[in-house]
Amino acid sequence: xxxxxxxxxxxxxxxxxxxxxxxxxxxxxxxxxxxxxxxxxxxxxxxxxxxxxxxxxxxxxxxxxxxxxxxxxxxxxxxxxxxxxxxxxxxxxxxxxxxxxxxxxxxxxxxxxxxxxxxxxxxxxxxxxxxxxxxxxxxxxxxxxxxxxxxxxxxxxxxxxxxxxxxxxxxxxxxxxxxxxxxxxxxxxxxxxxxxxxxxxxxxxxxxxxxxxxxxxxxxxxxxxxxxxxxxxxxxxxxxxxxxxxxxxxxxxxxx
Amino acid sequence: xxxxxxxxxxxxxxxxxxxxxxxxxxxxxxxxxxxxxxxxxxxxxxxxxxxxxxxxxxxxxxxxxxxxxxxxxxxxxxxxxxxxxxxxxxxxxxxxxxxxxxxxxxxxxxxxxxxxxxxxxxxxxxxxxxxxxxxxxxxxxxxxxxxxxxxxxxxxxxxxxxxxxxxxxxxxxxxxxxxxxxxxxxxxxxxxxxxxxxxxxxxxxxxxxxxxxxxxxxxxxxxxxxxxxxxxxxxxxxxxxxxxxxxxxxxxxxxxxxxxxxxxxxxxxxxxxxxxxxxxxxxxxxxxxxxxxxxx
Numbered sequence: 001x002x003x004x005x006x007x008x009x010x011x012x013x014x015x016x017x018x019x020x021x022x023x024x025x026x027x028x029x030x031x032x033x034x035x036x037x038x039x040x041x042x043x044x045x046x047x048x049x050x051x052x053x054x055x056x057x058x059x060x061x062x063x064x065x066x067x068x069x070x071x072x073x074x075x076x077x078x079x080x081x082x083x084x085x086x087x088x089x090x091x092x093x094x095x096x097x098x099x100x101x102x103x104x105x106x107x108x109x110x111x112x113x114x115x116x117x118x119x120x121x122x123x124x125x126x127x128x129x130x131x132x133x134x135x136x137x138x139x140x141x142x143x144x145x146x147x148x149x150x151x152x153x154x155x156x157x158x159x160x161x162x163x164x165x166x167x168x169x170x171x172x173x174x175x176x177x178x179x180x181x182x183x184x185x186x187x188x189x190x191x192x193x194x195x196x197x198x199x200x201x202x203x204x205x206x207x208x209x210x211x212x213x214x215x216x217x218x219x220x221x222x223x224x225x226x227x228x229x230x231x232x233x234x235x236x237x238x239x240x241x242x243x244x245x246x247x248x249x250x251x252x253x254x255x256x
Numbered sequence: 257x258x259x260x261x262x263x264x265x266x267x268x269x270x271x272x273x274x275x276x277x278x279x280x281x282x283x284x285x286x287x288x289x290x291x292x293x294x295x296x297x298x299x300x301x302x303x304x305x306x307x308x309x310x311x312x313x314x315x316x317x318x319x320x321x322x323x324x325x326x327x328x329x330x331x332x333x334x335x336x337x338x339x340x341x342x343x344x345x346x347x348x349x350x351x352x353x354x355x356x357x358x359x360x361x362x363x364x365x366x367x368x369x370x371x372x373x374x375x376x377x378x379x380x381x382x383x384x385x386x387x388x389x390x391x392x393x394x395x396x397x398x399x400x401x402x403x404x405x406x407x408x409x410x411x412x413x414x415x416x417x418x419x420x421x422x423x424x425x426x427x428x429x430x431x432x433x434x435x436x437x438x439x440x441x442x443x444x445x446x447x448x449x450x451x452x453x454x455x456x457x458x459x460x461x462x463x464x465x466x467x468x469x470x471x472x473x474x475x476x477x478x479x480x481x482x483x484x485x486x487x488x489x490x491x492x493x494x495x496x497x498x499x500x501x502x503x504x505x506x507x508x509x510x511x512x513x514x515x516x517x518x519x520x521x522x523x524x525x526x527x528x529x530x531x532x533x534x535x536x537x538x539x540x541x542x543x544x545x546x547x548x549x550x551x552x
Contacts, residue, residue, distance in 0.1 A: 085435045085436075113426050
């Protein structure tokens with residue numbers, strides 16, 4: 001049964017939304033008319049089997065893949081097809097799945113680059129604020145990213161994305177390549193915590209089970225279309241959904 | 257001993273021209289990740305554009321400035337109409353090199369169509385001779401060395417002290433994350449090509465000034481010196497390219513003086529091969545330079 005926008009956002013307005021989004025590469029359509037809502041303070045997850053179009057959907061939202069039809073709306077403004085750098089200036093923070101940090105720089109320098117648009121004093125103040133959210137980074141500020149573990153790198157990547165104080169945060173498979181234990185840390189202490197800090201968080205995750213456990217709302221994407229849009233716990237409890245849509249993902253190294 | 261001193265003096269002057277070209281070449285590679293073989297032909301184009309302005313009785317140093325601007329803009333256009341579309345289509349690194357080799361040949365022979373294959377000359381531009389610590393330089397050599405040093409210092413300050421310099425570093429390290437930080441990377445890439453193209457233009461004119469005569473092969477012949485300098489210094493590292501230019505310039509001139517001028521090119525090749533075998537990342541490792549830039 002179709003859900004209303006108000007239901008999907010938990011009653012609040014959408015910080016980020018898509019309406020009838022059709023996207024792909026060249027002439028190939030991968031995403032077929034997706035409606036999606038993410039409100040402030042909510043963690044929304046897109047799950048689905050490999051090849052469902054999750055990454056393409058994310059890239060279409062971020063101006064990194066071709067939007068053929070439909071709209072991307074940020075705080076009520078149509079931002080369809082706007083380049084990533086302008087979306088960043090308008091309040092979207094993005095953490096890519098891989099190559100998510102400035103590898104050859106220190107943690108402190110990654111954060112400073114994240115605050116590139118800020119002036120020097122604002123930047124220093126913002127670094128302090130971000131370190132309040134991720135205190136574990138404080139003793140590691142002088143470390144080079146190339147020498148750090150997967151979890152620490154991801155934490156730096158998310159911290160870097162927070163430097164411009166985005167209202168919306170888009171995380172593309174933040175647990176890719178992480179151990180089950182680190183997966184929980186990243187999802188609970190980073191993704192969930194960000195939503196608790198009032199951010200609108202859009203998460204795309206291959207590890208469906210673990211992601212759904214900490215999410216408010218879920219979209220199940222199958223062959224580029226939304227097969228189910230429901231509270232995350234409902235999707236988690238639905239045996240059909242688990243078997244039909246998530247089974248493959250869970251078997252392919254997902255976390256129970 | 258006198259021969260050695262003379263060769264070193266001439267080597268410094270040659271090295272300044274190589275450094276000027278090599279820094280532009282190296283920066284282009286470092287920031288836009290394109291090994292641009294067309295760079296040599298762009299230098300030839302610069303020499304002929306400069307030659308055209310010279311025929312209008314414009315002062316040779318003003319010619320150098322104007323030509324730098326022209327070649328800077330031409331480089332931006334070249335990147336936008338050929339290389340960026342190839343990148344967007346996912347052309348591989350090697351595929352793009354092959355495209356630049358092809359473009360280099362097309363440009364070289366397009367120059368022949370317009371100006372012919374005959375030798376041209378900037379005429380006598382050397383001016384008075386000056387002696388510095390037993391090293392003898394012509395006025396034009398001194399101006400070229402000073403121009404190179406000034407551009408290097410300016411470039412260093414740009415990279416280390418300015419916001420746009422930091423954006424250039426960020427773009428070269430990770431373009432997508434740089435964009436996610438709000439950096440307009442397309443503009444940064446354009447600026448990089450403008451700047452490196454301007455250095456290519458200045459180097460092309462400087463080379464034409466210091467050469468008795470030149471033809472359509474000027475830049476492509478000189479390209480090997482610049483590649484050797486860039487590789488010696490660690491490709492993508494502007495400071496390395498400066499030092500590399502000086503080493504290649506002096507080494508080739510000393511070889512020419514003691515053995516035969518025919519060995520000048522050979523020395524550049526030998527340095528290139530030895531560096532690739534012994535220290536392929538160059539004398540100045542990427543890490544050291546990146547760290548130095550990042551700390552500003």
